Amino acid sequence: MANESSGGAELEHLLAQLLRMLSPALTAVSADARPGAADGNGLPAVSASEARALIELVSARGIAQGELAALLTLDKSTVSRLAAGLERKGWIRRGRDTDNQRYVRLYLTPDGREVAGRLWQAWQTRQARILAALSADERAGLSAGLGGLVRVLAAEPLHDQQAEGVG
Numbered sequence: 001m002a003n004e005s006s007g008g009a010e011l012e013h014l015l016a017q018l019l020r021m022l023s024p025a026l027t028a029v030s031a032d033a034r035p036g037a038a039d040g041n042g043l044p045a046v047s048a049s050e051a052r053a054l055i056e057l058v059s060a061r062g063i064a065q066g067e068l069a070a071l072l073t074l075d076k077s078t079v080s081r082l083a084a085g086l087e088r089k090g091w092i093r094r095g096r097d098t099d100n101q102r103y104v105r106l107y108l109t110p111d112g113r114e115v116a117g118r119l120w121q122a123w124q125t126r127q128a129r130i131l132a133a134l135s136a137d138e139r140a141g142l143s144a145g146l147g148g149l150v151r152v153l154a155a156e157p158l159h160d161q162q163a164e165g166v167g
Contacts, residue, residue, distance in 0.1 A: 046119060049074065049082055054091065054108070054116035062095070062105040091115055 046054075049072065056071050057063065063071075069079040083106055086092040091112030097103035108116060131139060 046115070049078075050086060051119050051123075053079075053082055053086065054112060055120060057092065057106060057108045058113065058116045058120070060106075062097075062107050064097070064103050064105055068106060086112065 052072055053068060056068060060068070065079050065083055066076055068083070069076045072079065074082070083092060083094070086106075087094065090109055092106050093109055094104050095107055097105050134142065
């Protein structure tokens, strides 16, 4: 049922359109991360999940797979496969936790750190380009609207938590 107050139908339409656009936009950032053909050091294709994991690993400096799963809001088995793929690419390594040998932690390799840095720079460049195309009024409205959206979404339990009875 559409919310008719305050342009609710239009907002619902715009939000649906935004969500459809976001998925391919996240993976397209990897194309922006590739340097020009002249330097010959292009990055391989990177999925949105791989990009998100690499960025999280930059700040984590060694994180358990379960912790990464929570940060990415993915299930542990998905993160296990994701980590295995990143390890095959040489972007992460697994190592035992120094305080508790039962835990395995994920660490970026130097190559992984470089890929993550390029992805982050590509995302920042894309974000700056998008924001520069908006008027000051549009940026102010977007800031207010996204702030509210983030606040409401943060208060909503995750879909998986609802299914498991966790909330």
